[in-house]
Amino acid sequence: MATSISATGLRGGPRSSFHGSWGTSLMGEEYSILAKSVPTGIRVAKPIRLQPMMKNVNEGKGIFAPVVVATRNIIGKKRFNQLRGKAIALHSQVITEFCKSIGADSKQRQGLIRLAKKNGEWLGFLA
Template sequence: MAASACATGLRGSLVSSFHGTWGTSMMGEDYPALIQSVPRYVRVGPPVRSPPCMKNVNEGKGIFAPAVVVTRNIIGKKRFNQLRGKAIALHSQVITEFCKAIGADGKQRQGLIRLAKKNGERLGFLA
């Protein structure tokens, strides 16, 4: 008898104030007010990304920039980029051979290649 009284008392204290169904609690009277309180500028979906900008910050600067721009205009952008790619590849090979000759490791070689790129930008070769 005492066990049933405890169970009944316990059950009585666990009664919630929830009256209704899940539908009325989720879509009840406050739902329209909640929807109107959300700002309209919130975008739902994946963020919009702008395309990456691959422009050279030193464009038009450097002692060789005018010659590079004139050459690009004369032979065309496509052909110019092909020649530039070949020149960069040859220069990287020269740096690699130099590193082999002096016994420099790959990390030092990469550092020299980065330095060559920075110098090329400053001088206007990458205009």
């Protein structure tokens, strides 16, 4: 009487449909065919990264926006941005001097500069 040994090693247990060994599953010819089929020089393109846009959400809005846009169109974008940069720098200096005179720390100064930027956007100065 023949007894069967299952994959678990117990007699009379469930039978396994596995009839090979793990060691020969990817050895010999099959391995070399598989190795040759894998490309060796895969080129992956760099992902396209969009440039961050520092755009004003209130562009064209605000009571001073039409004056700002008309001035930019008259004197040109490059000159306009230079003047705007100088005005912002002067305004930041005024805020800094004010903070020094009242004894505010740098964190409070940064908060005032951020508030000035928000107000400038809201009024249309940054249109």
